[in-house]
Amino acid sequence: MLQQHAKRVEGVAITAMPYGEIIECQTFTCAHCQAIVNVVPGADGPHRQNDGSGLCMICFGLTCKRCQLAQSKGAPCTPWEKKMEQIEARDRALRSYGI
């Protein structure tokens, strides 16, 4: 399930080592804060990544462990798109005040 969701926001991290070794790792981008998270191979459930990241059951976006932990402590689901709108609205308001 997690890997299926990861397909929507998938990236790849490639580490090239000096003797030609190539290490590739699938990543996903946190829906709440845009953190780049390495996908744990074989993770198959919303909370099965051993590092604490997982699936937000409200926006159905994959989230990093920091956002998962914040939500488990009561933080609301705030997708990055919504946060950007808030940042831009604040910026427009400040500019309209001449600040």
Next chain:
Amino acid sequence: MARRFSCPGSIAAVASTLKTPLDLTSTALTRPKVYSFILSTLGAAADGVLEWVLQRATAAATATALTPRNIDPTDPGVAITIAHTLTTVESASITANSSVFDQGINQRATYTWNSWTEGAQILLPATATNLLLFGALSSVAPAYTGVANAQAFIEE
């Protein structure tokens, strides 16, 4: 169609405190998307470790302006996104808990990240007060003090 640009940044001497080879600043006109970046070093080979951090800030550092280069040379467009490199005074306005990437990487290694799907890119809001900083530090012996490069690829 989105226009794509390359922003190669560099810092002359990595230190035990965070140095910023590259920062990207949006404007009110666009939401730039970082769809790929490459982190590397240019120093003599050794086994130092660099901690690379990508994080957001609300004010720019003191740095040299960098013109994002068109990836498609036939595209006459000029990037709206503003980029800086060769930082001399680090930003004092880093947003707490905003790192989107924080990883230790051996100085011999070259790290590349690519977003494969739409939605995986790192987005900057359309405002001049939200930057993305590419920073590096080396605090563990053998510390690395040479040149570090961060190259970001953006579309807008």
